[in-house]
Amino acid sequence: MDLLEYQGKQLFAKHGVPVPDGRPATTVPEAVEAAEELGYPVVIKAQVQIGGRGKAGGIKLAKDRAEAEEHAAAILGMDIRGFTVHELYVEKASEIDEEYYTAIVFDRSAKKPMAMLSRMGGMDVEEVADKDPEAMRMLHVDPLLGLQDFHGRRLAFESGIAEDVVRPVGAMLARLYDVFVREDATLVEVNPLLITKSREVVALDAKVTVDDNALFRHPDVAEMRDVSAEDPQERMAHERGLIYVKLDGNVGILGNGAGLVMSTLDVVAQAGGKPANFLDAGGGSKAEAITSAVEVILSDEKVKAVLFNIFGGITRCDEVARGLIEAFEQIKPDVPFVVRLDGTNDKEGRALLAEANLPNVHTEATMLGAAEKVVELAGAAA
Amino acid sequence: MAILVDQDTRLVVSGITGREGTFHSLRNRDYGTNVVAGVTPGKGGQDVDGIPVFNTLHDAVEQTAANTAMVFVPPRFAADSILEAEDAGIPLIITITEGIPAHDELRVYNHLKRGDSRLVGPNCPGILSPGKANVGIIPAQFFKEGNVGLVSRSGTLTYQIGNELAQRGFGNSSIVGIGGDPVPGSSFIDMLELFEADTETELIVMCGEIGGSAEEEAADYIEEHVSKPVLAYIAGFTAPPGKTMGHAGAIVSGSKGTAAAKAEALEAKGVRVGRNPTQVSEIAVEILGTRV
Numbered sequence: 001m002d003l004l005e006y007q008g009k010q011l012f013a014k015h016g017v018p019v020p021d022g023r024p025a026t027t028v029p030e031a032v033e034a035a036e037e038l039g040y041p042v043v044i045k046a047q048v049q050i051g052g053r054g055k056a057g058g059i060k061l062a063k064d065r066a067e068a069e070e071h072a073a074a075i076l077g078m079d080i081r082g083f084t085v086h087e088l089y090v091e092k093a094s095e096i097d098e099e100y101y102t103a104i105v106f107d108r109s110a111k112k113p114m115a116m117l118s119r120m121g122g123m124d125v126e127e128v129a130d131k132d133p134e135a136m137r138m139l140h141v142d143p144l145l146g147l148q149d150f151h152g153r154r155l156a157f158e159s160g161i162a163e164d165v166v167r168p169v170g171a172m173l174a175r176l177y178d179v180f181v182r183e184d185a186t187l188v189e190v191n192p193l194l195i196t197k198s199r200e201v202v203a204l205d206a207k208v209t210v211d212d213n214a215l216f217r218h219p220d221v222a223e224m225r226d227v228s229a230e231d232p233q234e235r236m237a238h239e240r241g242l243i244y245v246k247l248d249g250n251v252g253i254l255g256n257g258a259g260l261v262m263s264t265l266d267v268v269a270q271a272g273g274k275p276a277n278f279l280d281a282g283g284g285s286k287a288e289a290i291t292s293a294v295e296v297i298l299s300d301e302k303v304k305a306v307l308f309n310i311f312g313g314i315t316r317c318d319e320v321a322r323g324l325i326e327a328f329e330q331i332k333p334d335v336p337f338v339v340r341l342d343g344t345n346d347k348e349g350r351a352l353l354a355e356a357n358l359p360n361v362h363t364e365a366t367m368l369g370a371a372e373k374v375v376e377l378a379g380a381a382a
Numbered sequence: 383m384a385i386l387v388d389q390d391t392r393l394v395v396s397g398i399t400g401r402e403g404t405f406h407s408l409r410n411r412d413y414g415t416n417v418v419a420g421v422t423p424g425k426g427g428q429d430v431d432g433i434p435v436f437n438t439l440h441d442a443v444e445q446t447a448a449n450t451a452m453v454f455v456p457p458r459f460a461a462d463s464i465l466e467a468e469d470a471g472i473p474l475i476i477t478i479t480e481g482i483p484a485h486d487e488l489r490v491y492n493h494l495k496r497g498d499s500r501l502v503g504p505n506c507p508g509i510l511s512p513g514k515a516n517v518g519i520i521p522a523q524f525f526k527e528g529n530v531g532l533v534s535r536s537g538t539l540t541y542q543i544g545n546e547l548a549q550r551g552f553g554n555s556s557i558v559g560i561g562g563d564p565v566p567g568s569s570f571i572d573m574l575e576l577f578e579a580d581t582e583t584e585l586i587v588m589c590g591e592i593g594g595s596a597e598e599e600a601a602d603y604i605e606e607h608v609s610k611p612v613l614a615y616i617a618g619f620t621a622p623p624g625k626t627m628g629h630a631g632a633i634v635s636g637s638k639g640t641a642a643a644k645a646e647a648l649e650a651k652g653v654r655v656g657r658n659p660t661q662v663s664e665i666a667v668e669i670l671g672t673r674v
Contacts, residue, residue, distance in 0.1 A: 106484065108564050108594045108631075111491050126636075143488045184485050186564075213630060214483035216458060245625045258562060258628025259536020259591055262617035266641075267658050269620045278621075280628040311542045313507075313521040343541065344521060367542065368660050 001210050004047040006089040007224045008206030011183050017175045018202050022091035031072035032065060034090040040064055044071045047087040048080050049226075051124070056080045061093060094202060099192035100161060101128065101136075102173060104147075104180040106187065112140040113180060115147060115173060117155040121192035135159065147177035168201040169193070176203075183221065184214030233277070237296045242279060242289070244296055249274025251378045252297040252306035252335075254290075256281050256315045264309040267367060273375035276303045281315075290323025291330060298333055305336045305378035309367055312343030321349035325356045336360040336377045340370035383582040384511030384556045385531070385573070386474060386502070387415070387450065391515045394419040394448035394472070396439065396463045397455035398430050406454065406478075406519050407433065413516040418446040439463075439470040452508070452517050453477040460504060461486035468499040476517050477503035477567070484630070487565035494567065501567025505629070506559035507537035520557060528553020530666065531577035533570060534589035535562050535596075535629070539617060539659070543589055546663035552670070555582040562591070562629030570600035578608050585611050585670055587662065590644055592618030593632045597644040605651040611669050614648045614655045615662045616641045 003011070009019045023034035024047070035042045046058030053059050058080050062068040068090075078085045099121035107114040118136045120128045128136055137159040141147050152170030161169060172193065180188045189207040196202060215222040230238070237244030243258070247265075251273045255261035258280050265275040277300065281293050297306055310320050320341060327333070339361060341349040353363060362377075364370035393410065397403040398420025408431055411417040417433050419442040426437035436442040439451065451467040453460055453475060460479040467475045475494075482504050494501050502509060508518010513527040519537070524545050530552045534540040537559055544557060558573050560566045570588055577583045586608070590597040597616065604612050619641040621627050623634040634640050645655045654669075656662030 106488075106564070109599070111488065111565050113488070143485070143492050181485060184483055186484055211484045213457065213481045214485065217483070243628050245622075245627060247620075247622065255538070257536060257538025258632060259534070259539030259589070259617050260542055262536075262591055262621060262627050262632065263539050263542070263615075263659060265620045266617060270658060275620060278625075278627055311538050311545070313538060313541050314519055315538075342545065343524070366660070368658060 001212055001215065001221070001225060002049045003208045003210065003221070003224060004049065004087065004226065005045065005206050006047060008208035009203070011179055011208060011221070012203055012206055015175050015178045015182065017172060017179065018200070019206070020092045020094050020202060020204065022089055025072070025088045025090055026086065028069060028072045028076065031088050031090050032068050035062060035068040036065065038090065038092045041093040042068060043091045043093050044068065044075055045089045045091060046075050046078060046080060046085040047089050048083040048085055050081050050083050053080060058085065094194055094204060095197040096194060097197045097199070098162065098195040100169070100195065101125065101191045102176065102193045103187070103189040104176055107140065110140050113143055113177070115139050115141055115151055115155060115177065117159045117161070117169070117173070119159050119161045125191070141177070146181065147174055149174070162195065164199060165195055165201055172201050172203070179208070183208070184211045184217060185209060186211050233296060233300050236299060237279070240292045240296065242281065242293055242296060245278040246300065247275050247277050249276045250302050250304040251374055252276050252300070252303040253309070254279045254281055254293050254297060254306065255309040256311065260309065260311055264307065264367070264371070267371040268307065268375060271371040271375040273371070273378055276300055287319050287323035287326055290320055291327040294324070294327035294333065295331060298331065298335070303335060305338065305374050307370055307374040308337065308339040309370060310341050310343070312341070312345060316345045317341040317343060317349030318345040318352055321352040325352065325358065328358050336362065338362045338364055338370050338374040338377065340364045340367060383580050384514050385576040385580050386556060386558065387509045387511050387517050388514040390449070391517065392416050392418045392447055392449045393517055394421060394439065394442045394446065394451050396421045396451055396453045396467065398422060398433065398435060399425055400454060403454040404430055410516050410518070413522050415515040415517060418448050439466045439472065443470045443472060448472065450474045450476065450517060453479055455479060457481040457483070461490050464490050464501060465493065468494055468497060473499055475499055475501045475567070476508055477501065478506065478508060478518055480505040482563070484564055487563060491565050491567060502558065503561045503567060505563045506561030507540065509556060509558050510554070511556045512554050518559065520559070524548060525557060526553040529555060529582060529584040529670070531555045531580065531583040531586045532557040532589070533573040533577070533586070534559055535591050535631070536589060536617065539589055543587065543615060543659045543662055546659050547587070547666055550663050550667055551672070552666060555580055562631050564594065564631040570596050571603045574600060574603060574608055574612070578610055583610065585613060585666060587666070588612060588614045590614065590616045591629070591632050592621050592627065592634050592641050593629070593639045595639065598647040601647040601651040601653060604653055612653045613662060613665050613669065614653050615659065616644045616655060
């Protein structure tokens with residue numbers, strides 16, 4: 001789960017990472033009130049989960065009440081690369097002397113956390129790596145020991161940051177590592193890490209990703225989920241406990257097991273079709289889950305045909321067939337379905353479907369055959 | 383021969399009294415696996431259809447000489463259970479549980495690496511050595527003994543590919559699910575090493591997916607250390623970047639972890655990559671000859 005800047009900064013403040021004073025706001029009067037409280041100049045920042053906010057005009061400096069009002073009104077509702085701005089963060093402006101970059105990331109390959117520091121901040125990390133690979137210093141941290149003082153010192157000296165801030169930057173890294181571990185984050189990124197004119201070290205931005213699997217330990221973070229940013233189909237699936245990812249094609253897909261569903265999308269694409277979604281009905285799918293899944297898939301109006309690709313292990317094909325029959329009774333879909341049932345109780349499942357004689361439901365024996373058929377049907381309907 | 387689980391397996395199941403734990407423990411026993419014990423704290427002294435239940439893994443090991451653990455407890459207790467099994471000296475720990483926090487997995491992985499216990503999983507379907515033992519949730523009825531070693535990050539996709547191979551007459555030495563999480567206890571490389579040394583295995587099929595760099599690392603390892611033919615399949619060519627495709631580990635981040643990059647890395651080292659599950663079985667026929 002990706003947090004908005006101000007949510008990340010709330011976690012930073014909780015663990016002693018210095019951040020500028022600020023307040024979130026969802027309306028212009030709220031933003032103006034926040035600015036008045038903080039005292040000018042303030043920075044009004046769009047809260048969206050996408051980079052490049054500044055370039056898009058989503059971050060503006062306000063020197064007085066009139067400017068605060070003007071900028072807040074302009075930024076609220078703005079579209080930044082497909083994300084609508086629903087929230088603002090009003091922050092006391094900082095006097096910038098230098099901008100660094102720092103992050104704690106989860107290195108899957110080494111299976112260890114990795115701390116990173118660069119004296120070239122304020123720009124894209126990839127850009128830094130391109131311009132001067134030596135400028136980005138990285139060190140792995142033993143998760144059983146945690147970040148030690150020497151890690152911070154080494155990174156600070158090797159990255160060539162100003163000597164007077166080596167110690168406070170090291171302290172900042174230690175606190176960011178606390179955020180990383182104690183909040184179950186998989187990414188903590190500060191860009192820019194600011195050195196003010198009075199040589200204070202401050203986190204001017206915050207990018208935090210928290211592990212979804214650990215949210216049970218962090219009810220406060222779980223509440224930060226921004227449902228308004230979610231796609232309506234994805235939200236509906238989430239509420240029903242289904243694993244669904246919206247894509248932009250017209251072939252609805254349902255399968256059991258993440259790997260098989262990914263493979264199904266690929267096979268549909270190979271047959272010349274465009275998948276509309278990823279939907280994993282899960283292991284041991286029961287009839288009820290199948291009915292629910294059909295509703296989610298069909299709530300996407302672009303769907304012209306639906307493919308069920310089931311290999312029954314723990315999942316029983318007769319349960320899947322029952323779910324589909326129930327779905328047809330409840331929803332009466334008007335698009336064709338292609339169903340491929342293989343594995344546990346496949347014969348029973350196919351027999352149930354044959355008996356029900358559902359309108360516009362085609363059964364196929366193989367995954368490839370089913371993919372070709374559904375693409376043909378989606379093409380004919382389009 | 384087979385790898386990891388066979389007739390010598392003496393299985394203890396952590397979480398045996400849970401609904402899923404009981405169901406699969408009994409299925410594994412029905413298949414012929416020697417299930418010697420179960421563990422549920424507070425239920426020591428009871429039994430599950432004749433399988434004795436202990437309070438701790440240490441008790442179970444002491445009294446039944448269990449040498450393999452299967453972890454079936456809910457995600458928030460799973461790391462503790464794996465560490466308990468390691469502390470009790472169990473050399474092979476197979477974790478089925480899905481949804482374990484990543485930081486728990488990091489600690490467990492780095493701790494186990496310093497000792498002698500091997501972890502397979504988490505978030506995996508387990509290990510099946512047809513005709514010998516089944517530990518986990520793999521539906522054994524589709525597979526028979528044979529010479530193809532299969533290792534996979536996914537469950538149902540493994541069954542799909544295994545079934546395509548079975549329809550062409552191939553059986554399996556062992557089928558290992560290494561799991562779909564970002565920090566799997568065992569990697570493709572660990573399994574490639576075991577299959578290379580296994581006399582029964584003549585072809586190794588590895589089934590990968592988007593996310594991470596395990597397939598790329600396997601490609602380098604194969605070039606250096608594997609003399610047997612290796613055949614691969616990668617799922618997720620159509621996955622968009624930044625979206626987790628069901629498995630916590632299946633996500634394309636930036637330009638990294640794409641299916642195309644993985645297939646390319648494998649092919650560059652001489653590993654043939656099937657473009658769909660059916661093609662995998664066709665290439666297997668080309669390599670090993672017709673079996674039907």
